[in-house]
Amino acid sequence: xxxxxxxxxxxxxxxxxxxxxxxxxxxxxxxxxxxxxxxxxxxxxxxxxxxxxxxxxxxxxxxxxxxxxxxxxxxxxxxxxxxxxxxxxxxxxxxxxxxxxxxxxxxxxxxxxxxxxxxxxxxxxxxxxxxxxxxxxxxxxxxxxxxxxxxxxxxxxxxxxxxxxxxxxxxxxxxxxxxxxxxxxxxxxxxxxxxxxxxxxxxxxxxxxxxxxxxxxxxxxxxxxxxxxxxxxxxxxxxxxxxxxxxxxxxxxxxxxxxxxxxxxxxxxxxxxxxxxxxxxxxxxxxxxxxxxxxxxxxxxxxxxxxxxxxxxxxx
Numbered sequence: 001x002x003x004x005x006x007x008x009x010x011x012x013x014x015x016x017x018x019x020x021x022x023x024x025x026x027x028x029x030x031x032x033x034x035x036x037x038x039x040x041x042x043x044x045x046x047x048x049x050x051x052x053x054x055x056x057x058x059x060x061x062x063x064x065x066x067x068x069x070x071x072x073x074x075x076x077x078x079x080x081x082x083x084x085x086x087x088x089x090x091x092x093x094x095x096x097x098x099x100x101x102x103x104x105x106x107x108x109x110x111x112x113x114x115x116x117x118x119x120x121x122x123x124x125x126x127x128x129x130x131x132x133x134x135x136x137x138x139x140x141x142x143x144x145x146x147x148x149x150x151x152x153x154x155x156x157x158x159x160x161x162x163x164x165x166x167x168x169x170x171x172x173x174x175x176x177x178x179x180x181x182x183x184x185x186x187x188x189x190x191x192x193x194x195x196x197x198x199x200x201x202x203x204x205x206x207x208x209x210x211x212x213x214x215x216x217x218x219x220x221x222x223x224x225x226x227x228x229x230x231x232x233x234x235x236x237x238x239x240x241x242x243x244x245x246x247x248x249x250x251x252x253x254x255x256x257x258x259x260x261x262x263x264x265x266x267x268x269x270x271x272x273x274x275x276x277x278x279x280x281x282x283x284x285x286x287x288x289x290x291x292x293x294x295x296x297x298x299x300x301x302x303x304x305x306x307x308x309x310x311x312x313x314x315x316x
Contacts, residue, residue, distance in 0.1 A: 053253040064184060068155075069091070105134060131165055136190075140154045161195075205243075207223075210238070222265075222294040224242060225284060225294065274306065295307060
């Protein structure tokens with residue numbers, strides 16, 4: 001089972017321009033029926049009054065016109081989802097009736113992870129599709145590593161995110177995130193859209209200290225450390241459990257844009273080398289003991305050698 005991280009062989013690069021060129025006039029050459037998805041444009045009744053997080057999503061969408069948002073899951077879940085997250089229309093795909101899309105996601109997941117993290121088909125059905133929905137981002141002329149999507153000609157699956165419901169209402173457990181495009185912000189885009197679609201008020205997850213996916217996770221907000229993970233996890237010593245609150249859409253919008261935090265964010269953060277495992281383990285113990293300890297944006301430095309942490313009980 002995959003953890004919520006980027007593909008191990010290709011951690012996300014610093015996000016800049018999109019990593020692919022959309023097909024010419026892809027957004028205007030299609031004329032689907034009014035009920036069909038028409039690309040990632042704000043719904044007409046949400047063109048104004050978007051939250052700061054919604055405005056940040058709109059800015060990211062403007063970088064690559066022609067993208068489409070899909071929600072792939074069990075049909076009975078459709079009514080519980082927000083299928084216009086941040087005013088963006090999502091097309092719901094009933095997994096039982098859209099086997100080609102299910103196969104496309106499975107192939108993409110295996111390309112992103114593979115090896116010991118290869119996703120079994122039964123886990124995909126029982127644990128990913130039936131509890132909720134998978135957020136999919138597809139578009140024309142996508143990166144070659146992304147498999148062809150079974151939708152419109154020339155489309156590829158660009159990015160996907162899975163978060164599973166927990167016993168705490170409104171809190172979801174991040175499970176699998178990948179993006180085949182280096183740059184463009186598609187990892188943070190699909191994660192934000194999926195969490196909004198699931199109506200999440202907070203997200204918990206397990207990540208690794210030196211994984212480039214921290215640059216995406218911290219775009220949702222500061223990651224409050226919860227503590228270490230059980231030893232049976234394949235990468236327990238490299239991993240930590242965290243939680244991020246999603247109720248503050250002003251802060252979420254700043255995080256999505258990579259802007260500095262507002263006043264009163266807390267103690268000044270410090271860069272902690274990812275190789276200093278004893279120090280990091282000590283911070284996890286402090287967090288488990290009740291101290292507030294957070295990973296702050298951008299998560300990792302450019303070289304992926306230091307993680308940015310602040311703690312309320314003393315220097316990290």
